[in-house]
Amino acid sequence: MNWMKCLFVREYQLANRVGGGALIGVLFFLAVVTIFPFGVGPDMILLARIGAAILWIGALLATLLGLDRLFQADREDGSLELLVMSGRPLELVVLVKCAAHWTATGLPLVLATPILSLFVGLDFESIVRVTLTLLVGAPALTLLGAVGAGVTVSMRRGGVLLSILVIPLAIPILIFGVSAAMAGAIDSNNFLVPFMFLCALTLFGLVVGPLAAAAALRVSGD
């Protein structure tokens, strides 16, 4: 268990220190949310109606942006080889890396969501719903994104291809996340049904993500 803790701390610190850290993702999130009103007009009623969708798409894009460094930085300095050959289950290594990556980049996005919600004019209950759905759904984005990151790890500029490969996989997450965020009261079935599906997708990602990403990493080792 100790090696997992060490790996988590290492990954978390690296993610925070290299390349601007967590704030750069939040900054990108803010930028995406800011350009929407310029596109659709400063109509607060319209913005409140599509606000949850704006926030979800912003979070999705911000997550995709950070994913290409998930394994690539380790590959460049050679530590990925060491992790593959360390004798630890590579699936667990990937899971720990995803957890650290999400804590460093995904969690700040979730924490920023209530503040950014104010810009699109959401009421209190909508803010709670959007934040809750992102808290549950954003890990699934990272986990499925890890598959794309593992597959494109050997490419020098794999970022765009990674996004193209991951976006189709992220569609169900987006559908159920936005549906739950836009639903009525928090204890009604309108909210609970898509929310449960969202939880299921995260659990699904928890299994498929590390398995597939580890398989891809094993292949791309020279």
Add this chain to the structure above:
Amino acid sequence: MTLYDLANPTRFLKLVKIVLPWLIAATVIALAVGLYFAFFKAPEDYQQGQTVRIMFVHVPSAQLALMCYAMMALSSVGSLVWKHPLADVSAKASAPIGAAFTFLALFSGAVWGKPMWGAFWVWDARLTSFLVLFIMYLGIIALWKAIEDPIKAAKVNAIITLVGVINVVIIKFSVEWWNTLHQPASIIRADGPAIHSSILIPLGLMALAFVFLFVTLHLMSMRNEIMRRRIRAMRMRAASVVPAASSSTITKPAPAGAR
């Protein structure tokens, strides 16, 4: 002859050479008969008029678009589990064919949709799923192009294809769920009217012709890919020999290239 005997590319190429003329003949005959029935025998629809004939291309294309993905997924299992060299080639050959048929299904659907629905595109569940399928195909093709080493590319593609095949089901379900949420009255009825045999027979013929077409194209494309790999191996061998020959003192034997 088992599947393992086929793993030898030379033997496979020999088999393709024998089978291919028959397959081409079968495809041409089935297409000719199917198209004749579709254009001259099948009646006009009382509502849709002549545009109903688009269906004879649209439905088989859609069916093949899904079949290609199934082929790709099966080949991916083959290349991951048994490391079957031809499975790699088969998966690579399926992707562009699948993308082409998905495009054909989308295009013929749009052409039919304009006079019938008044729009080239609606965000209907089936259309949306097919658009997502199209993006997945193009992503996989791009991934094939991006990695130079064919063996590595095959494994990486097999992983993303298999993750995709689980996800295709989830995407289909979620898109349908999303669709019923946003527009309760779908344009395509789930329990459509029973199709009369005068249309069903040409449709079946066309479906059969398209399956023949797929097998033909797939085999030809696999053959081309094997040739391409041989050329690549020969080039690498040639490139590694030339400098040794020019120095004229050391004559290194050519390294055994990739298959």
